[in-house]
Amino acid sequence: METIIFEIQDSVAKITLNRPDVLNSFNRQMAKEVQAALDTCANDATIRAVYLTGAGRAFCAGQDLAEAIEMGKTSDRNLGDSVEEVYNPIIRKMRSLQKPVVCAVNGVAAGAGASLAFACDVTYAATSSSFLQAFSKIGLVPDSGGSFFLPRLVGFQKASALMMLAEKVPAEQALQMGMIYKVCADDKLSEESFAAAKTLAAMPTKALAYIKQMLNKSMSNDLDAQLDLERDMQTSAGKTSDYKEGVNAFLEKRKPVFKGE
Ligand code: T3D
Numbered sequence: 070m071e072t073i074i075f076e077i078q079d080s081v082a083k084i085t086l087n088r089p090d091v092l093n094s095f096n097r098q099m100a101k102e103v104q105a106a107l108d109t110c111a112n113d114a115t116i117r118a119v120y121l122t123g124a125g126r127a128f129c130a131g132q133d134l135a136e137a138i139e140m141g142k143t144s145d146r147n148l149g150d151s152v153e154e155v156y157n158p159i160i161r162k163m164r165s166l167q168k169p170v171v172c173a174v175n176g177v178a179a180g181a182g183a184s185l186a187f188a189c190d191v192t193y194a195a196t197s198s199s200f201l202q203a204f205s206k207i208g209l210v211p212d213s214g215g216s217f218f219l220p221r222l223v224g225f226q227k228a229s230a231l232m233m234l235a236e237k238v239p240a241e242q243a244l245q246m247g248m249i250y251k252v253c254a255d256d257k258l259s260e261e262s263f264a265a266a267k268t269l270a271a272m273p274t275k276a277l278a279y280i281k282q283m284l285n286k287s288m289s290n291d292l293d294a295q296l297d298l299e300r301d302m303q304t305s306a307g308k309t310s311d312y313k314e315g316v317n318a319f320l321e322k323r324k325p326v327f328k329g330e
Contacts, residue, residue, distance in 0.1 A: 072099035074124070075106050080117040080270040081263070082110045089125025094133040095181060100155040107162040117329050118270035119166065120263060121189060122173040131180020131203055148209070156181055156213040160188050164214075164285055167278035169269045173262035174240070174249070179203040184213035187222060190281060191269075192249040193262035194240040200248060206235045221288060222247050273311035274329030 074085040084106050086093035093099075110119050123129055132151075140146050163170055172189035179201040186192050186200070194200075202219075204211050211219070211232050220228035223246040231238065240252045253261045269277065279302040286298055306312055311327045318325035 070102050070106070072096070073102045073106060075102075075109070077113075077116060079267045080115060081120050081266045082106070082113075082116045082118075083120045083122070083263075083266075085122055085124050086129050087124040088133075089123075089127070091133055091135070092127035092130035092177065092179075093123040093125070093182070094130040095155065096133040096136045097155060100159065104158050104162060107159065107166065110168060111162070111166055114329070116168065117274045118168055118266045119170045120173065120266040121170060121185070122259070122262075123175050125176070127176040127182075128174040128178040128198065129182025129185060130177065131182045134207070152212050156184075159185070160214040163188055164281075167281070168274060169266075169277050169281065171262055171266040171269065173258055174198045174200075175258060177201060177237075180209075181213040181215075184211065184215035184218070187218035187248065188214045191265060193251050193253055193258060193265070194243060194249050195255045195258040196240055196252055197255050198240045200238045200240075200243050202232045202235050204235070205233055217288075219248070271327060273306075273309065273315065273327045275309045275311060276306050279306055 072086075072088055074083070074087050076083045076085075084103065086099065086103075088094065088096070088099060107119075110116050137146065137151075169190045172186050172192040174186050174192060174194035175198060176195065177199050178186045180203040183200045183202060186194075202211060202215070204215075210216070216232070219231065222228075223231070227246055238246070238248070240249070243249050244252045251261075283295070283298055283302055287295055290298065310330045314327060315325050
């Protein structure tokens with residue numbers, strides 16, 4: 070891996086976007102490496118939570134525009150193909166991953182970088198970080214799930230203004246709007262957000278996966294369909310050994326030990 074750092078610690082897979090000189094913007098190699106890392110997260114049973122952050126002063130500045138221009142010189146670059154090969158697989162893998170993804174936005178998150186943060190399950194941000202719907206400034210439209218998640222997070226009117234005006238939103242304002250879960254002091258971000266990832270990695274993994282599946286569907290299901298889904302997910306949750314452990318530990322007044330089974 071040359072463009073990301075991939076580490077496993079306390080059952081958490083930590084993915085650090087690592088192209089700090091270009092604010093961790095996505096070239097094709099970084100996209101492929103993130104996709105491969107997410108495949109590892111899906112297939113390795115010892116990994117029970119994922120943590121995503123950026124190296125240096127930025128989280129991610131979206132598409133590497135220098136690479137985009139360079140590739141356009143040698144061929145007629147179809148941006149739809151780029152979205153389908155680079156960004157959509159990342160968002161699909163993250164949302165279908167049966168494990169929680171914690172995001173630590175350590176600096177500016179622009180374009181597809183912002184969309185990435187919105188698609189995570191629990192997103193923390195440093196006080197000095199910011200969010201920018203950079204797309205319209207260069208004549209593009211939001212991608213990487215941005216037009217799906219942002220209106221659902223902040224509401225239609227605010228999403229519309231943010232996507233069209235492309236104004237930079239500081240972390241505190243992003244929190245007030247509902248874009249993210251928590252803001253942390255810059256020097257506390259990694260400690261607090263990684264602690265959350267570790268907590269999630271020690272929780273009943275299957276129940277968290279079912280919660281994720283329910284949230285994915287709650288975006289589009291009607292009430293009847295969602296009630297049916299809750300019934301089915303509760304049926305599955307009730308068959309896990311972690312459920313038995315949780316109830317037994319409660320009755321025995323001890324701390325539960327969940328195995329993710
Ligand atoms: O093409 C497709 O495949 C379609 C898919 C598109 C998905 C997208 O994400 S489109 C949106 C692409 N991203 C942007 O338009 C954001 C561009 N960057 C910025 O607007 C600003 O850099 C920031 C607001 C993010 C940060 O501003 P600032 O002032 O803190 O930093 P800076 O000075 O602009 O950038 C620092 C360096 O990073 C600079 O290089 P230098 O001068 O030190 O050599 C700059 O060129 C480089 N950089 C920043 N963003 C990108 C980038 N290089 C390549 N691509 C970038 N996206």
